[in-house]
Amino acid sequence: MSNGFDVAIAGGGIVGAACAAGCAAAGLKVVVVEPGPVGGGATAAGMGHLVVMDDSPAQIALTLLSRSLWIAMRPELPADVEYLPCGTIWVAADEEEMAEVRRKQGVYQTAGVRAEVLSAADLASAEPHLRAGLAGGLLVPDDAVVYPPCAARYFLAKSGATVVRQPAIELSGRGIKLRDGSFLAAGITVNATGAWAPALTPGIEVRKRKGHLLITDRYPGFVRAVLVELGYLKSAHSTTADSVAFNAQPRRTGQVLLGSSRQFGSEDRAIEPHMLRRMLQRAQEYMPEIGQLSAIRTWTGFRAATPDKLPLIGPCPSDPRLYLATGHEGLGITTSLGTGQLVADQIAGRTPPIPVDPYLPARAGAVPHPPQEAH
Amino acid sequence: MKLLVNGKPVEAPAGSMVSAAVALAGAWLYRRSVTGEPRGPLCGMGICFECRVTIGGKPHQRSCQIPCAEGMEVRTDE
Amino acid sequence: MTDPRFDVLVVGAGPAGLAAARRAAESGARVAVLDDNPTPGGQIWRARPEPARWLSGYQVILGARVIAAPAAGCLTVETLQADFEIGYRALILATGARERFLPFPGWTLPNVMGAGGLQALAKSGLPIAGKRIVVAGSGPLLLAVAGYLRGHGARVALIAEQTERAALLRFGASLAAHPGKLRQAVELRARLLGVPYLTGCWPVSAQGAERLESVTLRRGAKNWTEPCDYLACGFGLIPNTELAEMLGCRIGASGVAVDDDQRTSVPAIFSAGEATGIGGLDLALVEGEIAGYAAAGRTREASSRFALRQQHRRFATALEKAFALRDELRSLAAPETLVCRCEDVSYARIRACSGWREAKLHTRCGMGPCQGRVCGGAVEFLMGWRSESVRPPLYPARVESLARSGQDR
Ligand SMILES: Cc1cc2nc3c(=O)[nH]c(=O)nc-3n(C[C@H](O)[C@H](O)[C@H](O)COP(=O)(O)OP(=O)(O)OC[C@H]3O[C@@H](n4cnc5c(N)ncnc54)[C@H](O)[C@@H]3O)c2cc1C
Numbered sequence: 001m002s003n004g005f006d007v008a009i010a011g012g013g014i015v016g017a018a019c020a021a022g023c024a025a026a027g028l029k030v031v032v033v034e035p036g037p038v039g040g041g042a043t044a045a046g047m048g049h050l051v052v053m054d055d056s057p058a059q060i061a062l063t064l065l066s067r068s069l070w071i072a073m074r075p076e077l078p079a080d081v082e083y084l085p086c087g088t089i090w091v092a093a094d095e096e097e098m099a100e101v102r103r104k105q106g107v108y109q110t111a112g113v114r115a116e117v118l119s120a121a122d123l124a125s126a127e128p129h130l131r132a133g134l135a136g137g138l139l140v141p142d143d144a145v146v147y148p149p150c151a152a153r154y155f156l157a158k159s160g161a162t163v164v165r166q167p168a169i170e171l172s173g174r175g176i177k178l179r180d181g182s183f184l185a186a187g188i189t190v191n192a193t194g195a196w197a198p199a200l201t202p203g204i205e206v207r208k209r210k211g212h213l214l215i216t217d218r219y220p221g222f223v224r225a226v227l228v229e230l231g232y233l234k235s236a237h238s239t240t241a242d243s244v245a246f247n248a249q250p251r252r253t254g255q256v257l258l259g260s261s262r263q264f265g266s267e268d269r270a271i272e273p274h275m276l277r278r279m280l281q282r283a284q285e286y287m288p289e290i291g292q293l294s295a296i297r298t299w300t301g302f303r304a305a306t307p308d309k310l311p312l313i314g315p316c317p318s319d320p321r322l323y324l325a326t327g328h329e330g331l332g333i334t335t336s337l338g339t340g341q342l343v344a345d346q347i348a349g350r351t352p353p354i355p356v357d358p359y360l361p362a363r364a365g366a367v368p369h370p371p372q373e374a375h
Numbered sequence: 376m377k378l379l380v381n382g383k384p385v386e387a388p389a390g391s392m393v394s395a396a397v398a399l400a401g402a403w404l405y406r407r408s409v410t411g412e413p414r415g416p417l418c419g420m421g422i423c424f425e426c427r428v429t430i431g432g433k434p435h436q437r438s439c440q441i442p443c444a445e446g447m448e449v450r451t452d453e
Numbered sequence: 454m455t456d457p458r459f460d461v462l463v464v465g466a467g468p469a470g471l472a473a474a475r476r477a478a479e480s481g482a483r484v485a486v487l488d489d490n491p492t493p494g495g496q497i498w499r500a501r502p503e504p505a506r507w508l509s510g511y512q513v514i515l516g517a518r519v520i521a522a523p524a525a526g527c528l529t530v531e532t533l534q535a536d537f538e539i540g541y542r543a544l545i546l547a548t549g550a551r552e553r554f555l556p557f558p559g560w561t562l563p564n565v566m567g568a569g570g571l572q573a574l575a576k577s578g579l580p581i582a583g584k585r586i587v588v589a590g591s592g593p594l595l596l597a598v599a600g601y602l603r604g605h606g607a608r609v610a611l612i613a614e615q616t617e618r619a620a621l622l623r624f625g626a627s628l629a630a631h632p633g634k635l636r637q638a639v640e641l642r643a644r645l646l647g648v649p650y651l652t653g654c655w656p657v658s659a660q661g662a663e664r665l666e667s668v669t670l671r672r673g674a675k676n677w678t679e680p681c682d683y684l685a686c687g688f689g690l691i692p693n694t695e696l697a698e699m700l701g702c703r704i705g706a707s708g709v710a711v712d713d714d715q716r717t718s719v720p721a722i723f724s725a726g727e728a729t730g731i732g733g734l735d736l737a738l739v740e741g742e743i744a745g746y747a748a749a750g751r752t753r754e755a756s757s758r759f760a761l762r763q764q765h766r767r768f769a770t771a772l773e774k775a776f777a778l779r780d781e782l783r784s785l786a787a788p789e790t791l792v793c794r795c796e797d798v799s800y801a802r803i804r805a806c807s808g809w810r811e812a813k814l815h816t817r818c819g820m821g822p823c824q825g826r827v828c829g830g831a832v833e834f835l836m837g838w839r840s841e842s843v844r845p846p847l848y849p850a851r852v853e854s855l856a857r858s859g860q861d862r
Pocket residue numbers: 010011012013014015016017033034035036037038039040041042043044045046047048049050051166167168169192193194195196200210211212213259260300301302303304325326327328329330331332333334335
């Protein structure tokens with residue numbers, strides 16, 4: 001090992017940075033390869049909602065582990081990470097969605113996640129700017145919000161990893177080939193390049209899923225908890241059609257961050273007026289007064305989506321020294337810390353706090369087996 | 376034209392902007408910056424957003440681009 | 454609301470925009486001009502009678518700013534109360550320029566303003582009579598502003614021009630080729646009799662408890678402090694190219710890139726006036742006329758003014774040379790001096806970043822409501838970084854306006 005690194009990580013997003021921090025804490029010598037600003041990919045676009053999600057038992061396990069790691073880390077987080085313990089309210093528009101509230105509460109309770117059912121009146125007093133006539137909601141008080149690029153920068157700084165400001169052009173279990181032709185040899189290589197991961201590890205099933213966001217000027221108290229419509233589950237589930245959902249988030253600055261949209265097949269960063277319109281109209285349906293707030297910026301980002309909606313964390317079946325840490329879709333800010341822990345535990349041969357099998361690239365359908373024919 | 380600036384009545388000449396009414400009321404602090412510093416107008420042409428005040432309860436209004444109107448209620452330092 | 458389609462739509466009701474609209478309308482085109490300002494005239498003709506000469510034959514939509522370009526041939530416009538789309542066949546961008554501000558300790562205190570900024574505010578009713586004012590920075594605008602302020606009863610303590618006397622003398626000599634400009638300069642000087650015009654002099658700090666009380670100036674080896682009520686300070690002008698950028702027009706070294714007919718790199722989009730480069734009133738007018746004729750298809754009339762434009766461009770080049778910013782201005786900001794006034798980001802924090810994007814992401818520099826229009830010019834001068842992408846909203850806009858932008862209505 002000429003450079004003497006234990007772990008070489010391609011990608012300095014929040015996932016790569018958390019992997020670096022996890023590996024460094026396990027005593028490993030780490031190098032991170034990132035050509036752009038730290039946290040400048042999807043991490044710069046993400047909403048930074050730290051949320052427990054219950055699509056599947058594996059998703060609950062990873063988001064809950066991750067959230068508890070965030071909470072434990074809170075005292076050490078620098079101010080610019082803007083941790084805001086505001087909780088989430090899943091907003092139910094009608095009785096059908098209230099049934100979903102109660103189901104969800106049951107699931108959370110079993111998993112040990114605090115969650116409180118809000119009546120229509122509770123919801124109105126908790127969030128006075130929501131429209132009248134909503135059915136209620138589910139308050140998850142321990143969810144929070146952070147500012148992701150600064151969190152990524154903090155994780156990377158904390159890891160003490162060497163940072164190489166170049167793109168990786170080839171990855172293998174032996175290390176990373178850089179654009180300038182040099183080679184960083186390492187015991188383990190990690191592909192943490194988010195939505196760009198398939199360019200370095202061809203064949204993995206990670207697709208770009210575009211999202212639009214908008215941020216307003218400062219209106220402290222306009223939104224108090226992260227508000228998410230429950231229809232979100234339905235639309236996020238739909239893996240084919242373009243969809244929008246009401247998602248309003250308070251920032252520590254007093255700004256309101258509005259999401260969100262999901263689109264496959266659009267690789268262009270440009271704002272698409274029809275998607276922005278749909279997303280904002282949806283927000284106005286839930287919060288009519290939001291129309292009067294002053295919007296200062298809009299942007300888009302790409303989530304790294306997998307077919308089964310779970311990330312790829314662990315060694316590739318074809319090359320056990322080449323790890324993947326990608327495919328976090330709309331949850332990678334939350335699950336960055338859990339991912340860092342699972343990657344470090346697997347590399348260091350420790351027993352991870354939750355079973356890793358559901359996230360392994362070797363699981364059915366995640367990575368095609370070694371190609372029969374190169375082309 | 377009569378306006379209220381921070382509750383104080385001011386007489387502003389017709390055609391003047393809200394930024395002028397604020398100054399006529401003797402105020403020079405239009406807004407507080409995100410770290411609490413006092414700020415007032417800089418560019419006079421609607422681009423810097425330093426002259427923002429609350430007009431009729433609506434925050435973040437650029438006082439240099441908005442003509443005074445009879446009975447307008449303006450608040451600074453919000 | 455369905456808006457009629459215009460043959461020629463002009464953004465900006467300054468001299469360039471008004472001249473363009475007038476010439477296009479004379480050629481028989483259906484024309485409209487829109488401007489963010491509540492009155493026509495742009496910067497130089499703010500609260501002045503000149504616009505009247507140019508206002509005829511077309512529709513003027515005031516207090517209206519372009520916030521998005523949701524589809525080809527269509528702009529979304531917002532006013533205080535409403536938002537709507539305007540369709541066009543040809544578009545003329547006459548968005549003008551803004552002042553360049555440079556950070557120095559104390560520049561964020563209330564009553565430290567732009568030079569053109571204080572003039573504009575005074576024209577909008579800000580009382581200046583009897584106030585003691587220091588005018589500082591760079592460019593011929595300082596003289597115009599000082600003359601205006603003095604003419605309206607202010608006590609102008611001095612004018613501090615950063616450029617050296619030698620450069621100005623060379624520029625003065627070149628004025629001989631432009632008798633009109635020379636006469637203006639002489640008239641201005643006459644109006645400013647008794648006001649010291651200090652070349653090679655610039656502000657190093659502003660002081661005050663909660664607002665400006667005094668400014669410290671440097672000239673040669675000497676530093677001294679002038680008490681004042683206002684500091685009117687701007688370091689030249691920067692073209693407003695954001696709308697052109699959003700529309701995909703190529704931006705050159707001096708502003709929006711245009712060909713002989715004032716055409717941008719995007720078909721059917723023209724640009725004229727200071728958006729294409731800083732050049733003063735006469736150049737803005739002739740460029741506007743050319744763009745107006747060309748947009749209406751009268752290329753012969755357009756080309757009849759090329760020679761005049763060339764003459765004014767030479768003047769612009771001389772101007773740029775004479776008032777080039779000196780290197781010492783790069784060291785005015787102290788590490789703790791704020792560069793981004795929207796998000797209160799210090800020079801030290803910006804300097805620690807590798808480029809604009811990193812500065813935006815890690816410090817939020819340029820991410821506030823001015824969208825980098827103030828700090829952008831400073832960061833460009835201090836760090837050599839140029840900001841990239843422009844996305845809707847072009848200016849902060851109501852959420853509801855964006856929720857309708859581009860929709861059939
Ligand atoms: C609109 C939107 C909203 C979201 N909201 C949330 C939310 O509220 N909560 C949440 O938890 N998650 C959210 N997410 C998801 C979250 O942002 C992502 O899952 C997360 O940022 C992924 O981090 P990453 O490090 O894997 O990827 P990225 O941040 O994209 O990092 C990948 C890095 O790899 C680098 N790279 C690419 N190619 C190469 C190469 N060849 N060599 C070296 N480096 C390379 C890139 O420059 C980049 O910095 C959202 C995402 C979007 C798009």
